[in-house]
Amino acid sequence: MDATTQRRWGDQMLALLAANTTQMADREYVQPVADYVDPGHARRERDLLFRRTPLIVAASDELARPGEFRTVDIDGMSAVIVRQDDGSLRAFHNVCRHRGCRVVDAECGTARTFTCKFHSWVYGGDGTLRHVPMAEGFPGIDRAQRGLVPLPVAERHGLVWLLPTAGLELDLDAFLGPMGPCLAQLKMEDAAVFRFERFPEKMNWKLVVDTFLELYHLPYLHTKTVGRFIEGKGALHEQFGPHSRFIAPRKSFVPALRDIPPEQRDVAEHSVVINRVFPNGIVIWQRDHVEFWTAVPDGDDPNRCMVRLWLLSPEKVVSEAERVRWDKNWEILRGTVQVEDFPMARTIQQGFSSGAQDHVIFGRNELGLHEFHRSLKEALAAA
Ligand code: FES
Ligand SMILES: [Fe+2]
Numbered sequence: 001m002d003a004t005t006q007r008r009w010g011d012q013m014l015a016l017l018a019a020n021t022t023q024m025a026d027r028e029y030v031q032p033v034a035d036y037v038d039p040g041h042a043r044r045e046r047d048l049l050f051r052r053t054p055l056i057v058a059a060s061d062e063l064a065r066p067g068e069f070r071t072v073d074i075d076g077m078s079a080v081i082v083r084q085d086d087g088s089l090r091a092f093h094n095v096c097r098h099r100g101c102r103v104v105d106a107e108c109g110t111a112r113t114f115t116c117k118f119h120s121w122v123y124g125g126d127g128t129l130r131h132v133p134m135a136e137g138f139p140g141i142d143r144a145q146r147g148l149v150p151l152p153v154a155e156r157h158g159l160v161w162l163l164p165t166a167g168l169e170l171d172l173d174a175f176l177g178p179m180g181p182c183l184a185q186l187k188m189e190d191a192a193v194f195r196f197e198r199f200p201e202k203m204n205w206k207l208v209v210d211t212f213l214e215l216y217h218l219p220y221l222h223t224k225t226v227g228r229f230i231e232g233k234g235a236l237h238e239q240f241g242p243h244s245r246f247i248a249p250r251k252s253f254v255p256a257l258r259d260i261p262p263e264q265r266d267v268a269e270h271s272v273v274i275n276r277v278f279p280n281g282i283v284i285w286q287r288d289h290v291e292f293w294t295a296v297p298d299g300d301d302p303n304r305c306m307v308r309l310w311l312l313s314p315e316k317v318v319s320e321a322e323r324v325r326w327d328k329n330w331e332i333l334r335g336t337v338q339v340e341d342f343p344m345a346r347t348i349q350q351g352f353s354s355g356a357q358d359h360v361i362f363g364r365n366e367l368g369l370h371e372f373h374r375s376l377k378e379a380l381a382a383a
Contacts, residue, residue, distance in 0.1 A: 158188025
């Protein structure tokens, strides 16, 4: 983080903490429950957010060498992303041009070609159709026109974004705006994926994102875990178009920085930075590492989603001692969210489906939730 930003954060966060408060919205935010349970709303979200918006789908490190590929399924569509010999990335619909089968089943791997299991049509890593068995059966096809259907893909700041509709233009820098430099600061392009996991959850995808957007619950739900290390207040929010981030003070913030001249304060050292990348990404900077989460709807049921979690280490973990340390980081991360946050979110989803109430309320102190849900509302209204 640059010195000017750190100084501003330091002044404002110390003032908030001294006043025993956090940055507030002007008023509470009324959030309709229907947005989490209504199939019609889920379809509108799919058509706009999960088809026509760039989505984080991988870390660059997972596709480091030519021939490395990853498949990703997003709410009823499947794509395969492949590192090319020239270092660029290409993405394709994971759909055979013969009769339409899924071509690549593996989640990741290295391959020069992809062979469809049904009738063994073979595609190159560049998507071109390379081989058709019993070719005399297809005298009329133009092979050059029968490659895998390309999808827009882009790579920035160590992350890979996919735009899941063929033919759309992907201008990632314009999409990210000022969020781009925020992500660049995290140095993810130098990092290695220590672990990746994908798991289904019985909740609307937005509840996964909601989990990370307020500190209000830390001293109550997380008394034995992160609540011991991070303040439940003192957060500072910044909005960048549809994206936002907030800076959360660690418990060490006040004791370490209170008596230090502003220009000498290492604010970042005593903070956690939570970047929300529209529509469904959470990128958390934790001083010595970054973790990022995405959630996508899983089928037509608004009560289900697929969660993906990556833990990045600054360098590839090779020694056993390092592995033990990073395993511990993973356990803390997975444990806190899995054992404490997501059980709450599952009951919220159940409560939403019960018809008990038609709205919930986000307090003035839950500004991150206001920003997230307002950005969704605005995007859907503009579509
Ligand atoms: S559907 Fe793929 S080869 Fe026939
Ligand atoms: Fe939490």
